[in-house]
Amino acid sequence: MRKVIPILVAVLTGLTVLADFFITHPILDLVGRTLLQWAMIVAAFAFVAGLLNIFFTHTSRVFHREKGWGYSIVVILAMWTVLVFGFVGDGPHGYVVSWIFRYVQYPLQATVMALLAFFALSAGYRAFRRRTLESTIMLLSASLVLLGYAAIMTDLWPVSALKEWVLSVPAMAGVRGILLGVALGITATGLRILIGMDKPYSD
Amino acid sequence: MNELSIAFLLFFALFLYIAFVEVRIRGKPNLRPMPALDFLKEAFQKAIESGRPLHVSSGTGTVGEKDTAETLAGLGLLEYAQRQGGLYGIPVTSTFFHPTAMLSGYDFKRKFGPAGGRIYFIAPEKGIYAAGAAEVLKNERPILNLALGPFGYEFLLLSEAAESQGIDQVAGATDPSVLPFVYSSTEHSLIGEEVFAAKAYLAKEPQALAGVIAQDVMRFILIIGITVGVILKTLGVI
Numbered sequence: 079m080r081k082v083i084p085i086l087v088a089v090l091t092g093l094t095v096l097a098d099f100f101i102t103h104p105i106l107d108l109v110g111r112t113l114l115q116w117a118m119i120v121a122a123f124a125f126v127a128g129l130l131n132i133f134f135t136h137t138s139r140v141f142h143r144e145k146g147w148g149y150s151i152v153v154i155l156a157m158w159t160v161l162v163f164g165f166v167g168d169g170p171h172g173y174v175v176s177w178i179f180r181y182v183q184y185p186l187q188a189t190v191m192a193l194l195a196f197f198a199l200s201a202g203y204r205a206f207r208r209r210t211l212e213s214t215i216m217l218l219s220a221s222l223v224l225l226g227y228a229a230i231m232t233d234l235w236p237v238s239a240l241k242e243w244v245l246s247v248p249a250m251a252g253v254r255g256i257l258l259g260v261a262l263g264i265t266a267t268g269l270r271i272l273i274g275m276d277k278p279y280s281d
Numbered sequence: 282m283n284e285l286s287i288a289f290l291l292f293f294a295l296f297l298y299i300a301f302v303e304v305r306i307r308g309k310p311n312l313r314p315m316p317a318l319d320f321l322k323e324a325f326q327k328a329i330e331s332g333r334p335l336h337v338s339s340g341t342g343t344v345g346e347k348d349t350a351e352t353l354a355g356l357g358l359l360e361y362a363q364r365q366g367g368l369y370g371i372p373v374t375s376t377f378f379h380p381t382a383m384l385s386g387y388d389f390k391r392k393f394g395p396a397g398g399r400i401y402f403i404a405p406e407k408g409i410y411a412a413g414a415a416e417v418l419k420n421e422r423p424i425l426n427l428a429l430g431p432f433g434y435e436f437l438l439l440s441e442a443a444e445s446q447g448i449d450q451v452a453g454a455t456d457p458s459v460l461p462f463v464y465s466s467t468e469h470s471l472i473g474e475e476v477f478a479a480k481a482y483l484a485k486e487p488q489a490l491a492g493v494i495a496q497d498v499m500r501f502i503l504i505i506g507i508t509v510g511v512i513l514k515t516l517g518v519i
Binding site for chain 1: 283286287290293294297298301343344345350351353354356357377379380381383384385387399400401402406408409411412416419420434435437438440441444455457460461462464465466468472473474476477478488489491492493495496499500503
């Protein structure tokens with residue numbers, strides 16, 4: 079019974095939400111919407127577990143003086159600061175929390191993401207050093223498209239036309255093939271859970 | 282259009298069930314080789330010998346939103362890694378982007394026995410997650426970085442951090458705009474639908490293998506449908 083009830087709940091919930099997607103009916107709409115709201119509430123509780131994980135993991139790193147423990151102190155302090163100011167005063171949309179996000183988090187995030195261009199370059203260089211047929215094709219097509227986007231080349235017929243062809247024929251065909259495969263993979267994963275074959279929600 | 286979608290789903294479910302029964306009766310079907318997954322088995326052996334941990338990332342997705350299936354594929358691989366870890370004493374360190382996925386990490390650890398290795402919830406922000414996971418790679422020096430699931434451009438941050446530490450990598454993603462980064466930054470990559478097939482190859486569970494077979498059957502039906510549609514459109518019939 080311990081195994082059957084969770085499977086029944088999961089299958090019935092999944093089928094109801096799926097039916098709500100396809101069929102327009104006031105009762106089904108209400109049930110589907112309510113189930114989705116419940117799922118959102120349950121997911122919100124997972125954040126409490128996440129918060130506890132951050133606190134205990136980093137506290138343990140500090141106590142055991144593990145490599146990089148100083149950063150753990152910063153993480154714990156930042157966590158408590160945002161949490162405390164999120165609960166008191168103007169809440170999560172108040173001045174202090176907004177200031178922290180606007181002047182600390184967003185600039186740091188932008189800085190990290192700005193490194194991507196350099197990482198892409200070094201990753202590309204490594205790929206081309208492999209000297210396989212695939213990496214050669216990648217090198218040629220990437221160079222062609224880059225050249226095609228250069229201002230000086232936009233009016234140069236063969237480069238510009240070749241760039242357009244690469245983007246709209248082989249690249250597009252590849253992307254559509256991949257997307258089709260991914261869509262089938264997603265559907266198979268969903269159906270396996272819906273008909274109770276797979277039980278990722280444990281025993 | 283709704284009727285067509287429902288018919289497609291019903292056919293898919295039917296093929297899935299038939300494939301499941303077939304696999305249970307006849308056993309594992311012949312699957313095409315996937316070098317990235319063969320390398321993964323080698324990496325597990327190296328981990329046993331070296332005693333160094335494995336790092337598993339299930340991507341920057343959420344259980345319960347549109348990238349649930351990809352996240353579950355990543356979690357499937359984490360489950361396999363934890364199972365192997367429990368059997369052979371390999372520590373498995375996992376980092377999580379979202380707490381809904383993290384809960385599964387705890388569940389696998391509970392089920393397959395703690396062989397060491399930590400569970401880190403980093404942050405539900407992609408760039409921050411990648412920076413945090415990169416720091417975990419630097420501190421824990423795992424022997425393998427196994428990153429499979431929904432990833433965006435932040436994938437590069439994670440994979441380049443692993444590369445700079447000389448850590449072997451097996452990675453996979455489904456977003457076509459990220460796949461060039463996956464291919465170029467890792468030697469052993471899984472592209473698109475291969476992400477969903479990984480668990481079937483490794484764990485050899487009948488339901489996962491049935492999923493691979495059903496996907497192939499539906500793919501053939503779609504190819505035939507597209508070809509017939511192109512011919513009919515060219516002839517002006519539709």
